Amino acid sequence: MQNFVFQNPTKIIFGRDTISQIGQESRKYGASALLVYGQNSVKKNGILQTVCETLRENGVSFVEHSGVKPNPVLSHAEEGIRKAKDNKVEMIIAIGGGSVIDEAKAIAAGSKVDYSVWDFYCRKKTVQQALPVLTVLTLAATGTEMNGRTVLTNEETQEKFVIGADPFYPKISILDPTTTFTVSREQTAYGAIDAASHLMEVYFTHSDDWFTPIQDRYSEGIIRSLIDASYCCLEKADDYNARATIMWGASLAWNGLAPSGVGRWFTPNHLIGMGMSALFDSPHGATISVSFSHWLSWFMKQSPENKARVEQFGREVFLLKESEFLAERTIEALKNWYSKLGSPIAPNELGLDYAKMKLVAKKIESFAHFWMLPHYHSDFVLSLFYEKEFIRNQ
């Protein structure tokens, strides 16, 4: 086990009928807020109304900032920062999924400085402070409701970057699984896939010190639960326990516990997915299933240790029996899960042909240095997805 520091101060309020607690909780942080949300869904399902009512009852005034996009963009965050500054709000309240919360974090940090918030994302500046961020989660996937990370896309430069900082940990996150009853089958699938992938990036990190049984069981257990629960949700959209499992599982998947003790981490799948999203606005979960389906086959061939790691994943997550082809069967089981959920396996299912993936590969190369990955050069990425074509094009 490697040395680590772990601290996660976010207060989680989890369960049915908990959203109205946001009013009372927000009072601890001031009397004025910027309410950040996305499209009309939070209006339709009444969540926005519940939040507004409880804020009014608790004497918290607010300004609204709606229209956050999936894969949130810099220009919209900048608009939110202007509103936050103009109205001198004391906190940011996000109502939505990962995109909304990530943009809320950008606004929270951007409101405290007089330069562009993008300077943080491209590592020119370091986040020292931010307005308090409070969240009401309505989509289980990214884990941003319980971590200090935020992802933003710069439309002009077609860059999608992630940064982390202590002030980004939400003060309060309210997780009511019933808010996800109306999430589409597609988004439910992408959410479960994204959550599982956060654990998998850590789990498959190559390390000379793989004696991390606590972390292994932690990740395997959550992934196993996410897989089971995702099938239940597709069967019955309002299965409370299954929705609760995905919601809490997604938070635990990326709250800092899994990597603690594992050492250097991140395999390149999020990087590859971000390249696809930045250029072609592909849904994050879909890019992840495409990437892992190919990368894992490459990974297992690199060393006997890697293969053993894949085999352990198969035994513990899919409960596969020992066999000569356990590693291959594990990857098949994973792809099978992706397919059953309707998530793509091949780039062409996302409309990304060889030419487009070539652009993705180049794009990844341009920002891979942030990730300090050993294998990120364009040819390698391309070969993952188009091995034959790649060889043909040599």
Next chain:
Amino acid sequence: MQNFVFQNPTKIIFGRDTISQIGQESRKYGASALLVYGQNSVKKNGILQTVCETLRENGVSFVEHSGVKPNPVLSHAEEGIRKAKDNKVEMIIAIGGGSVIDEAKAIAAGSKVDYSVWDFYCRKKTVQQALPVLTVLTLAATGTEMNGRTVLTNEETQEKFVIGADPFYPKISILDPTTTFTVSREQTAYGAIDAASHLMEVYFTHSDDWFTPIQDRYSEGIIRSLIDASYCCLEKADDYNARATIMWGASLAWNGLAPSGVGRWFTPNHLIGMGMSALFDSPHGATISVSFSHWLSWFMKQSPENKARVEQFGREVFLLKESEFLAERTIEALKNWYSKLGSPIAPNELGLDYAKMKLVAKKIESFAHFWMLPHYHSDFVLSLFYEKEFIRNQ
């Protein structure tokens, strides 16, 4: 899954050569501390010296309060409170295991009030504030280094009570597994057993809503890791990875995550163990192995659901195969672990005969109302351990 609130702000600094960070970290909380520790072991192994040096280097003055007993007692805590008040210290730094940290928490809260700290433990008063508590852990077991709980024994009334409060969460806990290389085989065993039992109390809590796969896998995974690692430590006392697994496992076992979503919890094993410790100063881990060995057999007979729960534990923790006697084999496997570690199974191994256990049973009854348990009456407790004698004595 049940509704819950989860928040755990403790900062964990984990790994080799981390103890000297206590100096720099403590500066954030003031310039004077009460150093709380137990017997001579922290002097012998040089940990105390390392802490004192780094405190001096960082300009933190300190007063020492040594001699904390296993099963820490009120009178000694009161002495610490007097020292803390007289010297107007700004923080309490605990160097030791669960007993030392628990007494440090008592001192931290007692230093803020002008009445007896025991008023908190017997629920006459509620803890509103406490001096910051920082810890350097040297024994993996109770999890107090990462939670808001403290246990104290009142020698006069022979009561051993546990309380929880937000100000009790340590600000910083430094966990260096190498500090446990010199822990005796007996204490290592008791520590692993205690840590596993915290998860088991939650795991076997009866609930009508047992759909908690995330929490189940979490607990099973940590217990499985603790069992494996405990064997490794008995084999090789300075097995770093095994020591690290027990240390981090013990913290995760009782940091609030396992019960989150499980609903009403605590089976009566800690209560029973505390009765034994309060009257006869029995080691906590030893009382736990005695209690669980008997209680679990009773528990599985109460309902098919209970039996299924025990079977699941056997499958997931001990990797036992399906069979007609899976539940019985699970309990045998658990007892086998206890025995191999040298921990007792029967009360007489602790010198507790029928007459003494009768006193224990009466003692438990006198403070069981704090625990709100359905089955705590004296006869029941006694019958767990002396079924035949109990029937004979009817």
